[in-house]
Amino acid sequence: MSSKSRGLARHDWGRLLLSWFAMPLAALAALLIGALMLWALGANPVTGYRALGEGAFGSVDALTNTAIKAVPLVLVGVGICIAFRANVLNIGGEGQLVMGGLASTATALAVPGVPRPLLIPLVLLAGVAGGAIWGAIPGALKAYFSVNEILSTIMLNIVAVQVMNYLLSGPLIDKKFSGFSAIPQTKRLAPNADLPILVSNTKLHAGIVVALLAAIVVYVLLWRTGLGFRLRAVGLSREASSYAGMPVKRTITLALTLSGAMAGLAGAVLVFGSASHRMVTDGTATGFTGSAGFNGIVAALFGGLHPLWTVLSSFIFGGLLVGGNAVQRAVQVPSSLIVALNGLVVVFVVSIEYVRRRNRNRPLSFGMPQPVQEPSGTPEEVEL
């Protein structure tokens, strides 16, 4: 067992080295296309990107905002690492975030009087539980009923958002403002559950500690425990793992459950680390999450599905999201630009992955031209 485990680890280091070249290329390509888009929209790309950099990393305030934005991305991202390593494609981060947020909010509303040292762990655990349940459903459906997890998680995203809209504009709404045009939001939640501020005069809250701890725990889980070995083995070959006597179905269910738990934790941190200390949405699909469920996938892929690299890449993508608003102010290009660029990063990263796979068998010659047969069917050959 231990020798196998070391073999896998060595193999991953090879991939990691390759990723040093692949990831910056993917990012560069996306940024170049972004520059073209800025230019096409009549904005100066240099001014735009300078605003982006300064808005994201240029001052203490900017860095704090970036760090806060990165927290849900780290949590969702390390969850994605667990699922994707087990070859389970969890696209349900959005729904799991929402369910985590709702479960933790309901807990804080139910027992607001619990003392602070107990209530904070309690609401965080409630978030974990909410997300875990929303991950366990598609996990079990995949393992025991062979339901495609991509589709079931996307459907559960839709369900979660509608349930949230119902609860926040109905049963859980802030009664003080429940008029005709009331914002769908809860009342101010129990102050005992507020995540403590780490540095006074900033907004930096303890969520960042939670995120870093989670990344370390997931790293240890994936590479230093038997369960992690099983998760990765099932991801590499379901047949071989089954032949080796591993409980494949249970492992698949567990992968999505753990992945959902991390996203649920992110939901709880979003609520109790927010400036308003309420659960708020605006009726749209991403009103509460800010697309963190999707952006966490981007961050995890960019981090090579490694929990610790995911921390770094989450910080970069958090910066992009924060800087996007600065771009809007500086060159009047809407911050949706960042969403589009994130999409391009995903496409580029998974496209480059093929080149990395081809290189995997020749770890010493990466970066060199490969005598590999060109795949047939280039675009020019297509008959329409």
Place this chain on the structure above:
Amino acid sequence: MSKFLTISVLTATAASGIRLAAPFLLASLGETMGQRSGVLNLGVEGVMLLGAFGSYYTVLQTGDLWLAAIVGVAIGLIMGLITAVVSVTLKAEQGISGIGVFLFGLGMSDLMYQKLVGTPRPVAQLPAVNIPFLADIPGFGKMLFRQSLLVYLAVLLVPALAFVLNRTTYGTKIKAVGENPAAADSLGVSVNRIRYSTVILGNALAGLAGATLAMELGIFQQNLTQGAGFIAVALVYFGAWRPWGVLAGSLLYGLVAAIVLQWKTLGIIPLSASDLAATAPAVITIFALVLVARRFRQPAALAKAYERGA
């Protein structure tokens, strides 16, 4: 409830259900082509959004609904080419690259909308075209034969695609590369060429689906599709990869949506519960996925990139 159970309300609801089904149907038929050839295209949602914005903007600028539909198709063709390069040539993991295309479409369509339009500006909607004689049949005429041309087109594409898949050489090749690409390859069928064609044509239909949606509503807004593209992908499973099955699924969806809307209008369900009622399509889909997974087998090479000799 008695207000709902009158002939005129029921036919009106059915008519709007068929209208609402059209974008799902177009996108699902396109997705069926791709999946039968072994390519899972998850970017439908993004392509629909881009097609929707493109056609909306065309109507806004020119007032020409036909040109708008063509723009939707053209955007789909371009996105299809990109998807094919990524999924077929670069052999990217299709479940994830599709999410990338979705995010790109989501961001890009909103970016263009905010930059080029800014404030909500409604445009002309697709007019209904009455089919002579048939439109005058009591009940059915109003339900089936007073729809827009794109609805008729969507429905006519069902037998067309069924014919192509089951009665032509091209269809046989599509199914062959979707089931056993290595065998098809050994018989001289170009796996990549077939997949390029299905992905590009399938995305063209997704672009047209987005155009249909925008022109039926006469508006555009951020995330206009609200998951319709993903549901269209699920409907292919729902329909067990068969055009007629996809038609049945799309109609069920359109009708459920129309009934929920009608009940809301008539006050049969309280407004506050309409959010919960809106979960119905997604919940139905999950149950349908369970049933289909038990009875039908997906194309054997679905979402698996083909590499000669691998």
